[in-house]
Amino acid sequence: MAITAAAPTREHERPMSWARAVVMAAGFFFLAIILVGQVPGYFFTISTLAKLTRLEQGFLDMGLLSVGLGVIALEIALLYDPRPLIPWPIFAVLGAGITAIGAFFDFQVFTGAWHEYLPDAITSTQVVNGKNVVSTTYWPIPGQSWLLAPAWLQPQGIDLKAIGLLGLVIGPGILVIALLTPSILSGRIFGPARDYIVRVAIAASIALIAVWLTIYTFAPVVFDPTGTAGVVGNILLYVAMILALLGLVVWLLPIMTRNRQQFMPANYLHGVVGLFGSIGVPLLVIWAAIYPVVYLIHQADPSQFWVQCAQKTQIPASCTFTPFTGYIICAIVFSIPFGLFMMGLYFWSTRRNTIVLGGTYGIVWAGLVVTLIHQDDPKQTPIGLLIAACIMLLAFVWTWATQVEFAPVRPEPLGCTGQWLVLGTLLLVYLMGFSLLSMPSFFEVEALALFYQPGIGGLHDAFWGMLLMGGFAAFQITVLVRRKPMSKVRKFAMWALLFAVVFEMVGSIMGFRWDVLYYGVDAMGGGQAWFLAGICFEVVGILAALYAAVQAGSPRWALIVLVVALIGAAEAVIIYNMPFVYEELVELGFFIAMVGAFAYVAAGPDPDDQYALAAEGALA
Secondary structure, three states, rough: OOOOOOOOOOOOOOOOHHHHHHHHHHHHHHHHHHHHHHHHHHHHHHHOOOOOOHHHHHHHHHHHHHHHHHHHHHHHHHOOOOOOOOOHHHHHHHHHHHHHHHHHHHHHHHOOOOEEOOOOOEEEEEEEOOOEEEEEEEEEEOOOOOOOOOOOOOOOOOEHHHHHHHHHHHHHHHHHHHHHHHHHHHHHOOOOHHHHHHHHHHHHHHHHHHHHHHHHHHHHHHHOOOOOOHHHHHHHHHHHHHHHHHHHHHHHHHHHHHHHHHHHHHHHHHHHHHHHHHHHHHHHHHHHHHHHHHHHHHHHOOOOEEEEEOOOOOOOEEEEEHHHHHHHHHHHHHHHHHHHHHHHHHOOOOOOOHHHHHHHHHHHHHHHHHHHOOOOOOOOHHHHHHHHHHHHHHHHHHHHHHOOOOOOOOOOOOOHHHHHHHHHHHHHOOOOOOOOOOOOOOOOOOOOOOOOOOOOOOOOOHHHHHEEEEHHHHHHHHHHHHHHOOHHHHHHHHHHHHHOOOOOOOOHHHOOOOHHHHHHHOOOOOOOOHHHHHHHHHHHHHHHHHHHHHHHHHHHHHHHHHHHHHHHHHHHHHHOOOOOOOOOHHHHHHHHHHHHHHHHHOOOOOOOOOOHHHHHHHHO
């Protein structure tokens, strides 16, 4: 009888855990909401503003970014498919040079040696002999041979600060990829070395984001965007963004090298052909020609159906596209990513890694665009960097989840509770993301969900929404990863803690009018009554979790539950006794006190954990 080898199971045919599916679905959701929901609206806004300045700035920034990422994709192809066709030191020198140029641009703008925009015209009024004298200063100086003709470029059509930041992103990317070539091709970076670099980079990025966000929330004057202190905060966020990109590159490049047949054609398709040829070059051509083209359209459109001009004496300086034209532009931009998403769904079962790499490029591109197009406003710059850094972390988590299985995949019914758990996790991730997206006050969007509501000390709802929803999403993801039935004691603790969170949230939203501890019970209002009920449920839930941990014979988990509860209580007491009491921080102490109990409910052992004993017996 002939013996034939069985066909290998392809990656898309392998079973997938619910936890991994949830992460991948959340990544697709955010990619869709950014590319399909936000980018077309941005194009409509900049094309219908009173002037074309932002349109030219945005097209140039997005075009150069697309070309830069295309160059990185070409570098990966030339160095890793399958061996270097060009010596990697050449790319290292190129990356170092682009980095130096970007740093020089930003330094010149920061010190005031250069204007931020090119060309720029600053109008000032002075009183001379009792009369107002208006003077205009041009930069660069008119008459120099390298001054761009006003007929081809609207004033302030080039943002040198954004171009400098772009050099500080693309340059280090080219440099790092070149420096990694010997280690990756020789296999030295595989294993613990790569894992250590990735973990340190991602953890440091998260820590920097958390530090900046917390300080900016409670003491915004420390990172005032309009002052020198804001530069320090911007540097922290820039480093966080670069570290997240470093973790993504160090983790993904060895995967692409090992699976060249799946990733390298996609690298050509999405990076070189897609970003460089299909997006970057057309945007740069439009940027260079849009100003004279608007003039020509106006000459052929006396009814101002396509182009409208505010002043007859300033054409095309006061011209812009009409809303009708803006809708057409928005529809064209919308159709491109929407069509790509539909193609991705069709090819997901047969060309999964091709779709994955395209999604990774799309997430990175969208994250970098967020900060580049908002460099012209100092107040928007840090928020743009913050969102860009968070999107880079999203790119890493999503790409990692598409390649690594991190939860049991045994076939078993999810059940009604499990289905609600999956839906709830997606909903919480959705709300967490919209909390982050609700922080900015960008010129082209309004708050999307929880709205930016400054309070005492700069507190706002989006910060608390992101923390709360992020914590719940982490809790549910952990439960999905374990995929293990809970004992009655753990279920009781979980529901008690959930009721505590709901009641305390209701009380916090209603607010506290009087200090009950100072004025007595008669001063209690509705918000304090709800919060007190939540405290009662919280105490019961923590005690139930502590009892379950002791009964399970796990002193470590019992210590975690107890210590975290004491830390939260201590934080609340310390903040309450400060001269200036922030009631939100007092409430935060009660929420912190439940973290240890929630962690035990999600990942701790059961008092009657027969499933663990059965698993150990099966393993033996």
